[in-house]
Amino acid sequence: xxLGLIALxxxxxxxxxxxAASLDDVAGxxxxxxxxxxxxxxxxxxxxxRYVVGFSADRELxxxxxxxxxxxxxxxxxxxxxxxxxxAFAPWAITPLLxxxxxxxxxxxxxxxxxxxxxxxxxxxxxxxxxxDGSARALxxxxxxxxxxxxxxxxxxxxxxxxxxxxxxxxWTKAAVLAVVAIGxxxxxxxxxxxxxxxxxxxxxxxxxxxxxxxxxLGRGIGRAVVKGMPVFLKLxxxxxxxxMIWVGGGILVHGLETYGLPALGHAIHDAAAAAGAMIxxxxxxxxxxxxxxxxxxxxxxxxxLLIPVTSYVLAPAWQGLSRLRPGVA
Numbered sequence: 001x002x003l004g005l006i007a008l009x010x011x012x013x014x015x016x017x018x019x020a021a022s023l024d025d026v027a028g029x030x031x032x033x034x035x036x037x038x039x040x041x042x043x044x045x046x047x048x049x050r051y052v053v054g055f056s057a058d059r060e061l062x063x064x065x066x067x068x069x070x071x072x073x074x075x076x077x078x079x080x081x082x083x084x085x086x087x088a089f090a091p092w093a094i095t096p097l098l099x100x101x102x103x104x105x106x107x108x109x110x111x112x113x114x115x116x117x118x119x120x121x122x123x124x125x126x127x128x129x130x131x132x133d134g135s136a137r138a139l140x141x142x143x144x145x146x147x148x149x150x151x152x153x154x155x156x157x158x159x160x161x162x163x164x165x166x167x168x169x170x171x172w173t174k175a176a177v178l179a180v181v182a183i184g185x186x187x188x189x190x191x192x193x194x195x196x197x198x199x200x201x202x203x204x205x206x207x208x209x210x211x212x213x214x215x216x217x218l219g220r221g222i223g224r225a226v227v228k229g230m231p232v233f234l235k236l237x238x239x240x241x242x243x244x245m246i247w248v249g250g251g252i253l254v255h256g257l258e259t260y261g262l263p264a265l266g267h268a269i270h271d272a273a274a275a276a277g278a279m280i281x282x283x284x285x286x287x288x289x290x291x292x293x294x295x296x297x298x299x300x301x302x303x304x305x306l307l308i309p310v311t312s313y314v315l316a317p318a319w320q321g322l323s324r325l326r327p328g329v330a
Contacts (some may be wrong), residue, residue, distance in 0.1 A: 051147040068190035070148035075182035101153035102252030110247030188191025204229040247293045250300030269295040
């Protein structure tokens, strides 16, 4: 009996070691895969704060929470099982789906540029595609829905990069790594966004400190600088977020063309980036990234510019026509 118990305990210890090794393996793979997706993660963090600009302070965190919840739902309920299913049964479908998402990012980003440059024409475009009523609640719902749609595309890219970075393993190991990356990245991105959008409140609290100590005086100075600087910072971040949508979308399309045997554009961008980096060896990595992002952004602007009239005159009327055919829709 005692020998059997000892053998059982030994088996349990062996299983525990195996489980610990598996957890370490999942954590290590998740860290490596998350690092490879860091570029898209940064873009995601830059894109999101612009959806909160213009709302009252008491609605900022609830909006971020709504978007974060939608993002996590996207990743865990749709993208994770979808990525595993496509990689197992239809790997050929991953690239075209990503390219469709990239085209959507190009459209969304270019539409923001169009709105800034030609506000009257942009207003007419919004009326064509259906902007909805102008109430605060409706505006918030549209902003949240738009943010979640954009996040879906960026999250799909993150999950695709993660899946490609996972070495061959069991189905459950892949699922666990994708889940860890999904939860970790969502927490990091929206935690950072929450800190950004509430930094001005922290600045107000520091500036309101009435203590006479030198440390409090320093805090008041920092608080006033934060309060004055955050509106400018948020506007700059909104610009960066819009640019990120365009260059990420353009980059997805360029990589997709390479996958389909059309590498000329990608090679031209790579060669231009390498040549520019060689001119400034001390900052070659940054220069190469900057040139690649700028060239991808030009591609994104061209594609987005083509999609705006297509959406206005083809897709939106077709969708409205289908909507009228539904029962109960006027």
